[in-house]
Amino acid sequence: MTAPRKPPKADPLYVASLEKGLNVLGAFSSGQQFMNLREIAEACGTDKSTAQRFTHTLSQLGYLEKCAKTKRFSLGKRVLELSFNYLRANALVEAASPVLIELQRATGERVNLSLFDDLSILYAIRQSSKREYYFSTLIGRRMPIWSSSGGRAMLAALPRAEVNDILKRSDLKPLTPRTIHDPAGIRKKIAQAQQKGYALTVEEGVMGEVVVAAAIIDADGRPAAAIHIAGSLGEWTAERFERKFGPLLAETAQRLSHHRFANR
Amino acid sequence: MTAPRKPPKADPLYVASLEKGLNVLGAFSSGQQFMNLREIAEACGTDKSTAQRFTHTLSQLGYLEKCAKTKRFSLGKRVLELSFNYLRANALVEAASPVLIELQRATGERVNLSLFDDLSILYAIRQSSKREYYFSTLIGRRMPIWSSSGGRAMLAALPRAEVNDILKRSDLKPLTPRTIHDPAGIRKKIAQAQQKGYALTVEEGVMGEVVVAAAIIDADGRPAAAIHIAGSLGEWTAERFERKFGPLLAETAQRLSHHRFANR
DNA sequence: GGGCCTCGTATTACAATGCGATACGCTTGA
DNA sequence: TCAAGCGTATCGCATTGTAATACGAGGCCC
Numbered sequence: 326m327t328a329p330r331k332p333p334k335a336d337p338l339y340v341a342s343l344e345k346g347l348n349v350l351g352a353f354s355s356g357q358q359f360m361n362l363r364e365i366a367e368a369c370g371t372d373k374s375t376a377q378r379f380t381h382t383l384s385q386l387g388y389l390e391k392c393a394k395t396k397r398f399s400l401g402k403r404v405l406e407l408s409f410n411y412l413r414a415n416a417l418v419e420a421a422s423p424v425l426i427e428l429q430r431a432t433g434e435r436v437n438l439s440l441f442d443d444l445s446i447l448y449a450i451r452q453s454s455k456r457e458y459y460f461s462t463l464i465g466r467r468m469p470i471w472s473s474s475g476g477r478a479m480l481a482a483l484p485r486a487e488v489n490d491i492l493k494r495s496d497l498k499p500l501t502p503r504t505i506h507d508p509a510g511i512r513k514k515i516a517q518a519q520q521k522g523y524a525l526t527v528e529e530g531v532m533g534e535v536v537v538a539a540a541i542i543d544a545d546g547r548p549a550a551a552i553h554i555a556g557s558l559g560e561w562t563a564e565r566f567e568r569k570f571g572p573l574l575a576e577t578a579q580r581l582s583h584h585r586f587a588n589r
Numbered sequence: 590m591t592a593p594r595k596p597p598k599a600d601p602l603y604v605a606s607l608e609k610g611l612n613v614l615g616a617f618s619s620g621q622q623f624m625n626l627r628e629i630a631e632a633c634g635t636d637k638s639t640a641q642r643f644t645h646t647l648s649q650l651g652y653l654e655k656c657a658k659t660k661r662f663s664l665g666k667r668v669l670e671l672s673f674n675y676l677r678a679n680a681l682v683e684a685a686s687p688v689l690i691e692l693q694r695a696t697g698e699r700v701n702l703s704l705f706d707d708l709s710i711l712y713a714i715r716q717s718s719k720r721e722y723y724f725s726t727l728i729g730r731r732m733p734i735w736s737s738s739g740g741r742a743m744l745a746a747l748p749r750a751e752v753n754d755i756l757k758r759s760d761l762k763p764l765t766p767r768t769i770h771d772p773a774g775i776r777k778k779i780a781q782a783q784q785k786g787y788a789l790t791v792e793e794g795v796m797g798e799v800v801v802a803a804a805i806i807d808a809d810g811r812p813a814a815a816i817h818i819a820g821s822l823g824e825w826t827a828e829r830f831e832r833k834f835g836p837l838l839a840e841t842a843q844r845l846s847h848h849r850f851a852n853r
Numbered sequence: 854g855g856g857c858c859t860c861g862t863a864t865t866a867c868a869a870t871g872c873g874a875t876a877c878g879c880t881t882g883a
Numbered sequence: 884t885c886a887a888g889c890g891t892a893t894c895g896c897a898t899t900g901t902a903a904t905a906c907g908a909g910g911c912c913c
Contacts, residue, residue, distance in 0.1 A: 429718065625890085
């Protein structure tokens with residue numbers, strides 16, 4: 326959950342100092358708002374001197390903030406700027422944005438756009454008018470690709486060999502008692518998504534929640550993103566939810582597919 | 590607009606390599622989605638070799654993505670993760686989140702939460718149910734503190750000396766023909782905000798838009814954030830908009846103030 | 854209330870590491 | 884066909900980051 330990428334080997338072009346500095350920012354993936362030097366050093370697996378130099382540098386640059394009283398560090402506002410730059414330049418997200426807003430208005434439910442990123446999906450747009458669990462409103466959140474509705478919709482658009490590879494490298498730990506987490510069961514759900522054009526999960530991410538999702542395919546035929554609609558089992562049966570939103574979602578995703586947004 | 594922080598002097602604790610690496614990410618504040626090596630080198634003021642090493646490292650870590658065909662770089666999805674970690678841990682933003690959602694539902698207008706950051710405000714929550722200009726939906730966007738409604742509401746809570754210092758260091762370039770950008774005019778608007786408990790701007794950020802905003806004060810008595818309500822002059826007169834939402838907003842901001850969220 | 858532990862900060866000698874000039878091969882367009 | 888510009892790879896040098904150490908301040912427990 327901390328570092329989804331592998332730290333590479335000795336390589337003459339690799340700048341280890343940069344990695345260490347970014348690891349300091351990564352230390353805050355624990356969810357703690359404030360950390361002192363020792364905690365940061367521990368989380369990064371370095372000594373205190375190293376943590377001192379990197380926190381000092383990051384603070385000057387605005388990527389870390391230091392409380393004058395407690396001398397503890399937190400992430401700086403400048404990290405939000407990087408997100409802004411990512412999203413403003415992303416043509417796929419920009420094109421999807423008005424579509425998602427419209428979808429939210431039309432359905433009244435929470436709608437999301439998530440991006441494909443190897444073993445994870447990563448939320449990029451979240452539209453809701455209801456009061457939600459805080460994390461469900463935040464972009465940048467990562468979820469396992471194999472258990473999420475959008476993830477399975479995207480896996481359904483990948484060649485079988487790639488799906489196998491992804492499942493093999495994934496940690497299939499269930500998120501709720503109802504998470505389908507055996508490879509055969511997951512593959513069956515992926516096959517269903519392939520056939521229907523959308524995926525359905527019932528209480529697999531959060532209890533009480535039903536989600537349908539459909540994949541957006543890029544110009545190269547690969548899944549780039551997914552749109553999700555999430556509802557509450559207090560208001561819907563899974564069947565009604567699927568019937569009402571599944572086909573609509575598949576059609577919407579289709580409309581956003583096969584454009585030159587994503588790559589190039 | 591590119592680098593709000595000053596690059597510091599020679600200092601034994603300062604890790605220049607880290608700064609250079611982060612400058613590569615900062616190069617994308619131009620708004621371009623894709624950049625080649627030379628463009629990145631130019632934007633960072635370095636040579637091609639340096640750009641080569643840093644892009645290579647950042648790509649391995651997921652903070653940059655490289656198109657296999659064109660060999661050009663774009664920001665990586667991992668920068669969104671940093672935002673997530675910032676927001677999930679920020680108690681002020683978390684506390685404000687349901688309040689903003691409620692405010693959006695109650696008013697039907699676009700509501701924002703912005704954070705105080707020296708010469709800028711920086712959006713952290715944006716709630717809207719309408720179709721908006723894309724940038725108006727993105728968090729992490731920076732705006733000048735002196736021209737924005739939320740910024741002036743926050744300046745109204747600062748000592749006069751600090752306001753003078755901020756105005757002195759700011760670039761008072763108007764954003765629209767109606768932006769009040771002379772120091773005396775700005776100070777007058779700040780004084781009005783002080784008196785009313787909220788600030789009002791009419792077409793100062795975008796033509797056709799009216800905004801009211803009120804500051805959230807932290808436990809130390811300093812402005813930490815502001816909540817905004819933005820409307821269209823096509824639907825409202827400035828006077829009606831102010832009368833309808835100003836007092837509501839001031840009261841809402843008051844309710845979120847003086848807690849132990851922001852610092853510590 | 855005194856002593857001890859842990860924190861953040863500052864310094865320094867050392868060599869590993871990042872540096873940047875250079876060269877190569879490829880694609881593109883004139 | 885050639886030249887310009889690109890991404891990539893190599894390498895000797897010294898700059899820059901390293902990590903051990905020491906200091907002083909603050910907080911906690913006995």
